[in-house]
Amino acid sequence: MKVVMLSSVTELHAYIDPGQLTTELGGTQEYCHDSWISHRTAIEAFALMVKTTAQTLQAFGTELAETELPNDAEATINLLHTHTLKKDQMKEDLQVALSQGGRLLECINEPLQTDPEYSMTYDELENLATVQRLLGQLDETQTAFDDFWERHCTKLEQCLQLRHFENVILEKLDALDRALSLASEGDRLIENSHYAEDSIRPKCSELRGVCEEISSTLRNKKSLLLTALELHHALEKDGIFLLASQPVDRCQSQDGAEAALQELERYLDTAPLHTLADRSAICCQYEAVLTTQLMVSRKVFQKQISVQEMFEKRRISLKKLAAKQTRPVQPVAPRPESPIHNGGTRHASLSEEEENLAVLRRHVMNELLETERAYVEELLCVLEGYAAEMDNPAMAHLIPSTLLSKKVVLFGNMSEIYQFHKRTFLKELEAYTDCPELVGRCFLERMKDLQIYEAYCQNKPRSESLWRQCSDCAFFQECQKKLEHKLGLDSYLLKPVQRITKYQLLLKELLKYSKGCDGCDDLQEALSSILGILKAVNDSMHLIAITGYEGNLSELGRLLMQGSFSVWTEHKKGHAKVKDLARFKPMQRHLFLHQKALLFCKRREENGEGYEKAPSYSFKHSLSMSAVGFTENAKGDNKKFEIWCNSRDEVFIVQAPTTEIKTAWVTEIRKVLTQQLKACRDKMPFYLFFSSSSLLFPSPFRSSGQKNQKKQEEKKAEMSMMSDSSSSPKHKGECLINAASSHTDVRIVYISQLWLKCSY
Numbered sequence: 001m002k003v004v005m006l007s008s009v010t011e012l013h014a015y016i017d018p019g020q021l022t023t024e025l026g027g028t029q030e031y032c033h034d035s036w037i038s039h040r041t042a043i044e045a046f047a048l049m050v051k052t053t054a055q056t057l058q059a060f061g062t063e064l065a066e067t068e069l070p071n072d073a074e075a076t077i078n079l080l081h082t083h084t085l086k087k088d089q090m091k092e093d094l095q096v097a098l099s100q101g102g103r104l105l106e107c108i109n110e111p112l113q114t115d116p117e118y119s120m121t122y123d124e125l126e127n128l129a130t131v132q133r134l135l136g137q138l139d140e141t142q143t144a145f146d147d148f149w150e151r152h153c154t155k156l157e158q159c160l161q162l163r164h165f166e167n168v169i170l171e172k173l174d175a176l177d178r179a180l181s182l183a184s185e186g187d188r189l190i191e192n193s194h195y196a197e198d199s200i201r202p203k204c205s206e207l208r209g210v211c212e213e214i215s216s217t218l219r220n221k222k223s224l225l226l227t228a229l230e231l232h233h234a235l236e237k238d239g240i241f242l243l244a245s246q247p248v249d250r251c252q253s254q255d256g257a258e259a260a261l262q263e264l265e266r267y268l269d270t271a272p273l274h275t276l277a278d279r280s281a282i283c284c285q286y287e288a289v290l291t292t293q294l295m296v297s298r299k300v301f302q303k304q305i306s307v308q309e310m311f312e313k314r315r316i317s318l319k320k321l322a323a324k325q326t327r328p329v330q331p332v333a334p335r336p337e338s339p340i341h342n343g344g345t346r347h348a349s350l351s352e353e354e355e356n357l358a359v360l361r362r363h364v365m366n367e368l369l370e371t372e373r374a375y376v377e378e379l380l381c382v383l384e385g386y387a388a389e390m391d392n393p394a395m396a397h398l399i400p401s402t403l404l405s406k407k408v409v410l411f412g413n414m415s416e417i418y419q420f421h422k423r424t425f426l427k428e429l430e431a432y433t434d435c436p437e438l439v440g441r442c443f444l445e446r447m448k449d450l451q452i453y454e455a456y457c458q459n460k461p462r463s464e465s466l467w468r469q470c471s472d473c474a475f476f477q478e479c480q481k482k483l484e485h486k487l488g489l490d491s492y493l494l495k496p497v498q499r500i501t502k503y504q505l506l507l508k509e510l511l512k513y514s515k516g517c518d519g520c521d522d523l524q525e526a527l528s529s530i531l532g533i534l535k536a537v538n539d540s541m542h543l544i545a546i547t548g549y550e551g552n553l554s555e556l557g558r559l560l561m562q563g564s565f566s567v568w569t570e571h572k573k574g575h576a577k578v579k580d581l582a583r584f585k586p587m588q589r590h591l592f593l594h595q596k597a598l599l600f601c602k603r604r605e606e607n608g609e610g611y612e613k614a615p616s617y618s619f620k621h622s623l624s625m626s627a628v629g630f631t632e633n634a635k636g637d638n639k640k641f642e643i644w645c646n647s648r649d650e651v652f653i654v655q656a657p658t659t660e661i662k663t664a665w666v667t668e669i670r671k672v673l674t675q676q677l678k679a680c681r682d683k684m685p686f687y688l689f690f691s692s693s694s695l696l697f698p699s700p701f702r703s704s705g706q707k708n709q710k711k712q713e714e715k716k717a718e719m720s721m722m723s724d725s726s727s728s729p730k731h732k733g734e735c736l737i738n739a740a741s742s743h744t745d746v747r748i749v750y751i752s753q754l755w756l757k758c759s760y
Contacts, residue, residue, distance in 0.1 A: 039127050042104050043134075049097050050134050057145050060090055064152050068405050073163035080156045087149055094142050101135045183207040261318040268311065306441065307431075314434045360513040365436035368506050372426050375499050379418040382492045385483040386476075387411050398475035403466070410466050410493075412459035413452060417496055420449055437514040440522030443507070447529045453500045457537045458544055463493060500537070504530045543592065546601060548619035557595025561668050563661060564590050564603060568653040586655065590617050593668060598623045598643065600652075623652075625672055632666050641666055 006012050009026040021027025064083060070076045108128050111118045120128070186204035190197050389395050390407050403410070425446055432439040443450075467490050470476065476489055485492075507527040514520050539559045546553065566586035592599040601617035627645050634640035634653055639662050644651040656662035 036123060039104075039108060039124075042107070043127055043130055046097075046101055046104055046131065047134055049100065050138055053093055053097050053138070054141050056093065057090060057141060060086060061145070061148055064148070066406065066409055068408060069156075069159045071163075073160060073167060076156065076160045076163055080153070080160065083152070083156065090145070094138065094145075098135070098138055098142075101131060101138065105131050105135070179207050179211050183211070257318050261315065264311070264315055264318065268315075306438070310431065310435055310438070317434050357513045361436040361510060364506060364509045364513065365433065365439065368436075368439070369429060369433065371502065372421070372429055375495065376418065376421050376426055378492060378495055379414060379421070381483060382489070382495075383411075383415055383418060385485075386479050386489055387415070389475075389479055395475060395478070398473070398478055400470050400473045400475070403470045403473070403475070406466055409459070409462050412456045412463055414456065414493075414496065416452055417456060420452065424449070435519075436510060437517040438519040438522070439510065440507070440519050440524075440526040443503070443526035444522060444529065447526075447533075450500070450530070450533060451536075453496060453533065454537050454540060456496050457500075458540055460493075460497065461541075461544075464490070467493070500530075501534065504534065542590075542617070545616045546592070546599070546619055547616055549599070549622075553594075556597045556599075559592060559594055560672070561593040561665060562591065563665070564588065564657070566655040567600065568655075570651040570653070571649065589620065591654070591665075592617075593665070593672070594625070595672060596625055598625060598628065626676060628673075630666070630669055630673075638662075643669075 004015065006015075012021070012025065016027075018027040067079070067083075070079055105128070108124060108131060111120070111124075183204045186200045186207075189200055190204075387407060387410075390399060390403070425442075428442045428446070429439065432442060471488065471490065480488060504527060507523060507530060511520070511523045511527060514523055539562055542562050543553060543559055565588075567589045568586050588603065590601045590603045592601065599619065600621040600623075601619050604616050604618060623643065623645055629644055629648075631642035631644070634642050637655060639657070639659055640653055640655045641662060642651055642653050654665075656665065
């Protein structure tokens with residue numbers, strides 16, 4: 001390295017421009033090191049304050065979100081007061097941070113106050129940008145916190161209104177007795193010759209009249225409720241509980257089968273008494289309690305027919321078991337072999353195959369019932385052995401502070417799941433013991449109820465995080481010791497997730513052994529519905545992991561698809577970053593396709609175990625589905641497709657992992673755009689141009705000859721449009737929609753802004 005020795009400042013100016021030197025070295029660059037250190041120290045302190053404030057607000061927001069609502073008015077008032085005080089303290093901290101940032105900004109801008117023509121140095125400009133960015137973050141944090149607090153405060157105020165309303169109801173229930181006693185007291189005053197007898201008597205009469213009116217209303221309501229109860233009992237007497245109560249193991253012996261058959265036939269002798277044959281007669285008898293929807297419903301009669309079929313199958317099965325006799329072994333002389341007709345052989349083989357399939361169906365059904373009973377018992381064990389113990393005063397000293405008031409977070413809606421399986425689903429499954437091929441109907445009838453698992457799975461990450469914080473506490477160890485469990489609570493909290501997954505495996509097995517049976521279609525539909533629930537659960541788990549999206553995800557419509565892709569971007573016009581103009585290395589993005597928008601997120605793997613290791617997604621970009629077009633096949637790779645907007649000013653080239661995934665996404669996007677097209681078609685007139693051989697909007701991948709041919713066809717289309725528009729009303733916005741398709745390019749183009757406004 002060459003070293004130059006200088007003897008004076010003048011010689012230094014020969015090598016370095018004076019504009020790049022400070023005044024101490026004879027230059028014109030104004031620089032004060034003390035000022036730089038002062039500004040830098042203040043900025044770092046301010047940045048730390050912003051970070052601390054944001055973390056404090058986030059912790060406070062988490063505390064508010066996980067707070068359980070009290071059950072009485074006084075506790076609700078106290079909770080609202082406590083949270084309001086904490087909120088005011090948070091707001092003060094925010095104002096202090098904002099004030100400090102404002103003073104720091106004024107300090108940096110001080111030279112401009114004294115000299116408007118002052119030109120800031122690079123360091124000063126950088127400090128100014130940093131402070132402005134931190135102040136912007138504080139403003140965004142304050143806005144988000146204010147919005148969250150407004151919702152939380154409204155929730156608490158509504159809870160308080162509910163508690164007051166409940167108290168008023170309790171007071172009103174006691175008011176009837178107090179009114180009657182007050183009227184009796186007035187009678188005593190009249191008997192004692194009270195001086196205001198003329199005033200007391202009409203008031204007592206008015207009190208008794210009001211009481212009689214209320215009592216009459218209550219009697220009518222009681223009569224309606226008793227009638228509804230009678231109808232409920234009539235509907236329940238369909239024999240389904242008799243089928244469910246007969247133990248399968250007892251029916252395997254001849255004596256047990258005979259006893260069960262006699263019980264069944266005794267009930268069938270009285271079946272006409274419980275049969276709802278005339279729907280019109282029922283509607284007349286229970287008209288007071290039947291709604292219009294119930295009157296026209298045929299589900300009750302369909303269920304009755306289904307139960308009658310199950311009774312008949314159970315009776316035939318029991319007769320076969322009861323008729324089995326132990327035959328003595330007798331010697332038989334051998335006979336010469338005789339030829340057997342092929343038809344008889346096929347019939348015997350077919351009958352044997354059907355019997356084998358029936359045996360396999362019974363095995364799968366037995367597994368379904370046995371695991372269902374064990375599952376219900378395990379849920380009850382967890383709720384009684386852990387959840388109930390959290391409210392036990394004798395165990396309170398063992399519960400850590402991080403676990404207090406967190407029962408809902410730890411167990412989710414497990415209690416709701418248990419009640420559904422215990423009271424409803426298990427009994428209905430047991431009714432299909434003898435006809436497992438029909439059990440698909442049970443799943444279809446309860447498919448909406450099974451969606452409660454979605455809420456449980458969404459809460460599972462919070463539950464597991466809480467469990468990891470408290471897993472070693474004495475409370476859980478004591479509960480596990482009392483229950484004599486070998487496994488910890490976390491294994492039992494995983495049971496609902498495992499159970500909803502197990503159903504689809506059992507249904508697949510039943511479907512495999514039920515080909516050609518009556519309930520085959522119901523089994524297939526039930527399997528598809530269960531898989532749909534699992535997909536919705538999986539999608540929702542990814543959806544709740546999105547961070548940084550400022551809007552409400554629920555406003556984007558139903559989540560249709562999600563997956564990871566390689567993405568390139570192209571900007572044709574306007575300002576764009578250099579790295580976006582020609583990006584050779586693709587971005588890895590996780591796409592979420594909603595009904596109304598397409599979200600681009602960056603997947604981030606989290607460190608941890610279990611659900612804490614699940615990825616999170618940082619929001620990067622979104623496209624409104626009402627303003628996008630897409631190209632099905634991108635040049636050079638059959639796994640790529642394009643999504644674009646603003647007349648291809650902004651293009652996203654998306655590469656799927658496989659051609660199958662790409663086809664599925666293209667199909668779903670086309671379906672969304674087609675649905676929007678149909679919706680817009682009903683809202684306003686439009687022009688639709690079709691080209692059977694090629695597109696009105698030429699693909700950029702066509703040859704020059706093809707492009708010239710396209711231009712001529714486009715001119716003809718424009719002339720056609722002008723001739724059509726001359727005979728039709730004028731509109732401010734018109735839309736040209738390309739509905740044709742080709743092997744290389746399929747696009748739907750939305751041009752008119754008015755069209756965009758009418759869609760969704």
